[in-house]
Amino acid sequence: MKIDPDNKADLSAQIAKAIRDAIVSGDMIVDERLPSEAELADQFNVSRPTVREALKRLAAQSLIRTQRGAFGGAFVNRLSYEEAYGQQITTATLLLSMNGISFDVACEARYALERACTPLSAARRTADILATMRAEIHRQAQPGLSDETFCASDVAFHRALVDGAGNPVLSYQLAGAVEAMQPLMNMITFTARSREAIVALHTRIADALEARAPDAAQEALHELEAYTLHLGRDVMATRDKDRANG
Amino acid sequence: MKIDPDNKADLSAQIAKAIRDAIVSGDMIVDERLPSEAELADQFNVSRPTVREALKRLAAQSLIRTQRGAFGGAFVNRLSYEEAYGQQITTATLLLSMNGISFDVACEARYALERACTPLSAARRTADILATMRAEIHRQAQPGLSDETFCASDVAFHRALVDGAGNPVLSYQLAGAVEAMQPLMNMITFTARSREAIVALHTRIADALEARAPDAAQEALHELEAYTLHLGRDVMATRDKDRANG
DNA sequence: ATACATTTAATTGTCTGACATTTTAAATGC
DNA sequence: GCATTTAAAATGTCAGACAATTAAATGTAT
Secondary structure, three states: OOOOOOOOOOHHHHHHHHHHHHHHOOOOOOOOEOOOHHHHHHHHOOOHHHHHHHHHHHHHOOOEEEEOOOOOEEEEOOOOHHHHHHHHHHHHHHHHHHOOOOHHHHHHHHHHHHHHHHHHHHHHOOHHHHHHHHHHHHHHHOOOOOHHHHHHHHHHHHHHHHHOOOOHHHHHHHHHHHHHOHHHHOOOOOOHHHHHHHHHHHHHHHHHHHOOOHHHHHHHHHHHHHHHHHHHHHHHHHHHHHHHHO | OOOOOOOOOOHHHHHHHHHHHHHHOOOOOOOOEOOOHHHHHHHHOOOHHHHHHHHHHHHHOOOEEEEOOOOOEEEEOOOOHHHHHHHHHHHHHHHHHHOOOOHHHHHHHHHHHHHHHHHHHHHHOOHHHHHHHHHHHHHHHOOOOOHHHHHHHHHHHHHHHHHOOOOHHHHHHHHHHHHHOHHHHOOOOOOHHHHHHHHHHHHHHHHHHHOOOHHHHHHHHHHHHHHHHHHHHHHHHHHHHHHHHO
16 A cells, blocks of 8 residues: 655545555455554654544545554444445435535436336335335324424335335435435425325325235326426425515 | 534544534535634634544545635535545445345346436437447447456446436436446456347347337346346356355 | 452544645735 | 735644553452
């Protein structure tokens, strides 16, 4: 592991890259201990604070974890699904909010991805998944629910749909798409009538999965997409008008 | 922005979290300048190196960028698609390699997601996208290509298929799924015969998109999935046998 | 001999202070 | 009025020190 002496970039960034490459390439394996900060400082010919900045960069990506004390140090971290979910969601959320992604585009992406899961979910859904979906549907039907709680339950329902496919890689990939929509969905005011419509569609989806009927699920999902898009467009139109006026 | 004095976690982690929350919540907006390191050190009542460690954590997530010199400092960074792609790919690749994801599961996820794009891609593909696909197919048909180059071209083809949908959010979400498969695909030895089969299927997909025929594209993609799975299973079986023997 | 307490050494976490480097705005000189 | 110089502000880097934590090694008493 060496760094380029001609490179003008931050030393800590270069060192982080060198170590990151070693991890990604499999040169360093999970739970392997990195040299101590002092040793790394020696190897790279930099000071300890510089090494520490590099290690913190890697820690921020969950690539390493550190432990204090004797026989402590920095270790290559096994990236868990939970950690990856978290990063995925943060990144996806920021990407949407910072780049002025329209409701339409985000909605299209989300439902396209969910449709990818439906056939698998229809084939594999467990009783557990169905129970989760029914429970969320039940919650959504309760009166007096705040819009935010309704949204959170909506997200939970959709995650159950995705998890039903029984493919952890799919679940990971979709976590970002589903969760990142929440801030956009939270802008919507859900009337009693729209909630009724959504609950009905959710029920149709759950019924279809229970019956292992992919086509029926797909159709209901399509209708849900159209309806969500409709709600979102109303909100966006109102917001734009408000902006124009005041 | 405050930190909990009772918290035993690293100060730099706490400070990073406080600033990250301010960014994600929209409390700090894109291109807004953070206080200088000295000011932050004052505010949080810590030393400058500690603040710097926190800032490096945020920089590793592309949440901030720093600029040296007078009127420089740390600024909230607009997360670009490219930066997000990069992180997405690193994370997805590590997640697969570190958690012993089987070829089957990764393959299923990848093709399920790609199928989500096909109808959109058939409707919207530009001449540009088609040209890219044709160029990659042409490259793949050339004799004497190394397996790795063939794989890289395969990835480029699939990314064109995804980009054809004209939805940047989809492209972002799928970058990880498509690229993370490459290390697994690289384990495959592509015989002349298998390359022929793959090129033929790629051609069918490109033809279908050109004709704006989603169903034909979907069918070819299904066959490609089955074929890829077949190749992958052969490799895995051989590898497992080698392991058992020696 | 075993259980428990103590010491010790290794390592990360944090602080202080200094200097180097980079960049821009303002001051200066022509 | 334009070019050059200067000064100031900020990040980047270094050196050295001390605090806090942890597990192994050691010692001690039952």
